[in-house]
Amino acid sequence: MLLIPILGDQLTHGLASLAGVDKADARLLLMEVAEETTYVRHHKAKIVLVLSAMRHFADELRADGWQVDYVRLDDPANSGSFTGEVARAVERHRPSSLRIVEAGEWRVQKAIEGWSGQFGLPVEIVADDRFICPLPDFFAWAASRRELVMESFYRQQRHRTGLLIEPDDTPTGGQWNFDKDNRAPPPKARPLREPQRFPPDDITRDVIALVEGSFRHHFGTLDAFALPVTAADARALLDDFITERLPRFGTYQDAMLEGADFLYHSRLSTSLNCGLLTALEVCQAAEAAFRRGEVPLNAAEGFIRQMIGWREYIRGMYWLEMPALGEANFFGNTRDLPDFYWTGETDMACCADSVRNTRDNAYAHHIQRLMVLGNFAMLAGIDPAQVADWYLVVYADAYEWVEHPNVLGMSQFADGGRLGTKPYAGSGAYINRMSNYCKGCRYDVKKRVGKDACPFNALYWDFLDRNEGKLRGNRRLWQPYATWNRFGEETKAEVRAQAKRFLDSLEGAAPGWARAVPGSPYE
Incomplete structure (x- = not known):
């Protein structure tokens, strides 16, 4: 047997x-x-x-x-x-x-x-053939290159799958990547309706009762739990995304709108990462919608790139870099994770809304994760191990293979650039451009110093300043450093002092909170 x-x-x-x-x-x-x-x-x-x-x-x-x-x-x-x-x-x-x-x-x-x-x-x-690229193939690809740039891997994946490839073996639309069309600020009108929900059935209600009893001190709420828990439900959510959201997904995929928790995003990652859907089937559905004329090319290509490009690349990088990746700390950051990552109690509107979404839905989309919560953690010098633990705790789609490269590599640059070509660091200007958060925030996004100045601004320049020895040679950062060098010494001192005052005001949660196991056998 x-x-x-x-x-x-x-x-x-x-x-x-x-x-x-x-x-x-x-x-x-x-x-x-x-x-x-x-x-x-x-x-x-x-x-x-x-x-x-x-x-x-x-x-x-x-x-x-x-x-x-x-x-x-x-x-x-x-x-x-x-x-x-x-x-x-x-x-x-x-x-x-x-x-x-x-x-x-x-x-x-x-x-x-x-x-x-x-x-x-x-x-x-x-071997897990639900992934499109077998690990030996990824390792061979990585061994043949000096820089492991996702874009070249993605093009191989397009040829491997035939997705958005024409009969003459050229990319549909004449180019591989339409990302330049996918950076619009948030729309003035919200989506027509919330995405499809799946109310708990008897099985799910039994599990909810178990979790509320045995894991009552864990982060998050179950008040609005409505995730797909079967393949049939996951396919229904896929159909809903293709019809209702994918047509505008590409254009607004980087946008953030206060209180609009999902915008045009798919919410399919929970189903993909536990196996209810496969990446190939969701990509085929997106391509079919494009071929039928129901979805623009920039939306279909952007979504497919996330699935067969980034997702597969991240999985390969995890297995290539582990176990050392789990200990990576390029900047030597040691500050404890601020308490507001658990409570959401902060005057920074972007962080407060992203944590609220995370608490209520075990979800935040990739720009909230990367350019709000991840960006702040890196600028503030938070211990990357604590940041990685937090991401594993709070998101329903979180598994180590996807979170470690995305968080330690891309978000925190803890691997020193093995995965990303530069740190994803940004001031308040980026958040202001891609969201409406700053309009209702008590901080002024246009100020660098002063009691009402947006914390991201001073933290951004202070991050570049204190890490100049490690980052100055990065060819993608020459312009920010040229700007910093034009600041007078008095201005630089004001920025450093502003950043220090703010960082000193942060209250850190107890280190190791995410992995503590007190009380019951499960908690």
Whole structure:
């Protein structure tokens, strides 16, 4: 008999470990384990999403004729770890071998690689073909280049998939990238309606009750939980995005509008990252809408680039750089994460609204994550490990393989430029250009110093100043440094003093809060 463990981010009916398997001679093992809910103190909505999706998936597998061994979190005999539950399943079923799709996270993969010796059984680890670029191909691409620029990888991915490629092998529209058309400030009119929601059914309500009881001190609220927890719901959300939001997604993908939590974004990342959808199917849907004339090219290309370009590139970089990436701290930053990242209590309107969205929805779109919350953390010199933990905690689509490169590499530049060609640092001017936050903020975005000056302004110049020894040679920063050099010494001193006063006023949450495990067995 073959034992096939399925992890909580592998909820795909076409999973590679199931291919060619005789259902009568296999047991599928799905495990809810405390270790995975608490290695960071995940947002309540993330825990509900994964556990509910797992329970729905198990029911679908049984209906499809599979024999499923399902371990619930509240089972008194639950060992609390993947390895412990596989060990118990080996005792129950006495399999001749195990088969599992490679894990998405480094620490879980290392555990799997020890199973054969631990259990005395053959363990076949199958490549995860839900990703378009196999890891050996990515490693070969990386080994052949001095600089690992995503754009060149993305072009290979277009050829690999045939997406937006014409019969003569040229890119549709005559160019590869339409990003210059995708930087409009926020629209004056909000989207016609909120995106489709999926009210909790009985299974999800049971999970919500479990989470509210056992994880009551975790970050976030479940008052508005309405995420897709089945493949059918995820496909319905995809259809809704393609019809209602994708036509304007490209133009406004970098825009921010206070109180408009989703704008034209898809919200598909939670479904993609736990396996309810695959990147290829959502890209094919976007391309089909373009071919039908329902979606402009800049929108279709921008969305596809995020899926087969950036998402796949980030996954490859994670496996290329781990485990060293987890310890990266290029700037040597040591300041504790400010308390407002948990409470949302700050007079900076952009940060307050982004944290509120994060708390209420376990979501914020990529510019809120990168150019508001991530930008502030880097400018303020926050310890990148604490920043990375925070991102893992608060977002329902957060898994280490996607967060570590995006946060430690792109957002915090903690890898020193291995992933990004320059730090994503910006003053208040960028936020003002791409949002309406500054209009209602108590700080004046046009002021650099003074009690009402936007904190991002002095922090931006202070960041460049204190890191000049590490950044001066970056060819993409010559203009900001030329501007800084034109400031008089008195002006520079005022900027430094302004930044210091603000940083001294920050209250940091207790270090390690995101990973603390007090009280109950789960919290």
